[in-house]
Amino acid sequence: MPIKFLDLAAQNAEIRARVDEEYERIHRATAYVGGPQVAQFERRFAQYLGAAHVIGVGSGTDALRLALIAAGVGAGDEVITTPMTFIATVEAILQAGATPVFVDIDPETGTIDVQAVRRYLDAGSFRSPNGPRAVVPVHLYGLPAAMDPLLKVARRHRLAVIEDACQAHGARVHVGGQWKRAGAAGTIGCFSFYPGKNLGAWGEAGAIATDDPQLAERVSVLRDHGRVSHYLHRESGYNARIDTLQAAVLLAKLERLDEWNARRRAIARRYRELLSGTAVRTPIEPEGTESCYHLFVIRSAQRDRIRDALAQAEIGCGIHYPVPLHLQPACGALGYQRGEFAASEQWAASVVSLPMHPHLTDREISVVAQTVAAALAK
Template structure:
């Protein structure tokens, strides 16, 4: 019996009827770009997140790049982020014309360390001519970054904040006694709807969430050829709109997101019970942060042995990510060296993602845990 890392076919079965109705309506209206389905999804996702505006865009990468551009980040500016993330976070900074400045993560959360951020800003030895103008915290694996602490530091140093919530649809954090969704406390929160995400479409998609009307309008224009009217263009924009077909699929999936995330959290709790004391480090969920468990990652110096045992038992698994960005060839020109970010490097060497999706059965979870234990 093989155990899938991710089961998109099971998701599709749950949404089949609603998705069919959505697609039928789309074909009847032949409104394939823009149109009511896209507007409805933007409204519904904004309501779900609790923000005023959602702008659908072509991908999470587009969301990050357009957020920076719409906030006026450009050549000479520094943008602080972490090396323990997917390459798109840094690519967006470079593609906006700015310079990535890395700060290490907190090894307990794998997210941007507020302490390291403070120390970096205090030291004042910046890599960009203008110094940092923005920070991109990443909600890695679905655990929200400590956004209240990041926001306080950003305020002190006059930094804009763009939250990379591409892995954190529906995750929550408690701020001043109130639970709010990841991606809603920054100037802009960026989401990816890549198929494997907790809220994923049938191709590429993304969104930018904000409470800033001007930012939403500028980002929407940039995503649509800089348009002010059909053939009126105030700027050179991009063709980076969220595809209407994807918006229709996302409307169908959004209805299930809360249930699916609840099941992910139950699976995570079960993994915790079954793996307690096994010798591997289990993902932490500090008080006030509620992960949506995009991934369930454990850490162990014996990662490769566990992986071999999982592979031998036909159990899907993954490494997110095997090399931190500062050591990637794409980032070589930034001039970082091995040893610059020890926490990120250690996570890359030891991290292992176990199967995690809402349709995983309790028996499958028990089998995965038994194989992990056996390997240790």
């Protein structure tokens, strides 16, 4: 039986009537840019995250770029991140005019290795004139990075912490003894609402979250051509506003996010049980983290065999990501070589993402797990 990797149609069926109502309001007002849906979504998402401010922008890439610029990152600065992420993390750093510096991932979790950040900072031999100005932890596949120790290191070295929470809507992490939402734990959190995300629009959209009113104001000005009033432009900015039609979809989906994430977590538990007798490595959640399972990524030396068996059985799967960023042609000018980030390279060679979405049935989960187990037994 064919099994979808992602089922957006099933999600849409749950929210369609609610979105139609909102769309009707937008058409009646013909307010296609800005308007009450944007303000309402920003308010509700801020409330959800426990952040003082949310500013909607055009995409996750816009969120990262504007967050970096607002945090004062620019030419001559370095921004530390990992090579095991989507390329947008690094594009945003480059577009802010800064130099991306990679450190490896923790081989158990896939998120930034805080010891490696500490080693790089303590060594004091930097790749750019000003040295590091910010660090971008990526909450990979929905699992928050180790924010508590990272925030301590960042504070000591006066680095802004720009969270790439583009895969982590609703995930939680312990900071200073309290649970925080991913994206609301650092200086600024960046979200993508690309359609397949846990909170996904019907097109491109993104947002930043922060407790700092000055950072929020700067992003809000930058996203709208540097405008402070209709005909007054304080600085040269961008057209990076969130689309009103997308804000309406997000308003409707935000109401379902916790329920959908709870189902994702239940699916992850079931996958783990069913695969426990096999040689594959399933994702872990270190104490003080709660993943929202944007993806359920297993690791195996037999990755290609697993992928072929899934394809044969018409089961959707993905590889996130087959080429770590330090080996991407687009990052060639950074001068990194194969072998420099062993854990990232090992993950890139062994990861496979299984179907994961809130509408996956128990029967489908069993069939996927059986197919993986059978591929390994061959």
